[in-house]
Amino acid sequence: MNRYLAGSVVMSLLLLVYLGFAVVYASILLQDDNLIVNIMGVALLVLPLLGAWGLVAEWRFGAASSRLRALLEEQGLVPDFPRTIGGRALREEASQLFPQFQGEVEAAEEDWKAWFRLGLAYDACGDRRRGRWAIRRAIRLERIYS
Known part of the structure; x- marks a missing residue:
């Protein structure tokens, strides 16, 4: 545990x-x-x-x-953000990678994987509220389309 x-x-x-x-x-x-x-x-x-x-x-x-995270890990799709020694994502580096994940969602708005990765990017950038919202969206989409 x-x-x-x-x-x-x-x-x-x-x-x-x-x-x-x-x-x-x-x-x-x-x-x-x-x-x-x-x-x-x-x-x-x-x-x-x-x-x-x-x-x-x-x-x-x-x-x-x-x-859902375990499913993404099996496919090797969990983003790897640069981290501090304590394990927190570095916000500036995550912010530079953020447009990539936002673009994935814009290209495929019904893809739960893109929404989940966007949620992880939001969280890495320090916006936990939007990150949870995006992950909730991913959960709903995965239930609908899987």
Whole structure:
């Protein structure tokens, strides 16, 4: 198990413990006779539901993106960005390579591989939000066309 997966498992377990405490406290509030306290209990139940939904969505994203990355690695298509000693991509060098990946997407907008590689390029350039968006797009395209 790599350190990123181990960290994700630990953080997920901590979140589940927190959500469990929130549900227990909400159930205590719901047993009170005061209407305002009951409303607070219902509101407190919404937070664990949202948290659980977010946790499941992130784990699904992680599993799908790992699966697609493994498929690209089998084909030797994962881009190799220059990295620091600590393993982070060098943003300036990644930015110079970025137009290549953007061009691949423009040439084949329905190719999940191009979108996934673009997502990795965005991430290497420091734009994690757009990187995740592009990888989500790759996941959707792979499900549709594969």
